[in-house]
Amino acid sequence: MFNPTPLNLPPYSAKIIKKLGQYYIFDELRKKHLILTPEEWVRQHWIQHLKHTYQYPLGLMKIEGGLILNDLQKRTDLVIYNQLGKKILLAEFKAPSVKITEKAFHQIANYNSIHKIPLLLVSNGIEHYYCRIDFEEERFTFLTELPSFTS
Structure with missing residues (x-):
């Protein structure tokens, strides 16, 4: 039986299936089922939360975009763009544990x-941190709430 960790995020009707003893969760962005890891559980909740609570359009979200950092291939958990194709939000998700x-x-x-x-958004599904970066001033500010897509 699937017994997920309760998260500090609004619940949603996750489409979960079981195949060959492994649980999978449907990813609305990639339109396929993914292995249901604790980190994926958090990411999928955040995608729905961003969509429904903060009005970030699914069409402007990208999961696991690649980048090269110090000659190593890395993957970002979620990047959100504005209507002009400019990156506006970077999210890093961790397992609840x-x-x-x-x-x-x-x-x-x-x-x-x-x-x-x-x-920036960092969350393990229980704790959430939001940060605005000012590149000109070379400083950052922690936010108490994540801005909506339209703010």
Whole structure:
């Protein structure tokens, strides 16, 4: 029986199937079922939360975009674009059992040294952190709430 970790996110009707003893969750962005890992559980909840609560369009979201960092191939968990194709939000998701520490912020900051995205989201599904980057002033500000797509 599938018994997911309760998250500090709105519930949604996840499409979960079981094949050959393995659970899969439907990813609305890639239009296919993915192995249901704890991190994927968090990511799929966030996709729905971003869509329904913050009005970020699914068509402007991209999962696991590749990038090269220090000659290594890395993958971002989620990037969101505006209508002009400019990257506006970078998200890093962890499994609920993974505590959000400085290490997670270093990871997303390293990815963002390539992307240069003004809004960052780090979450393990329980704890959520939002940060606005001011590249001109070379500083960041933690936010208490994530801005909606239209703000």
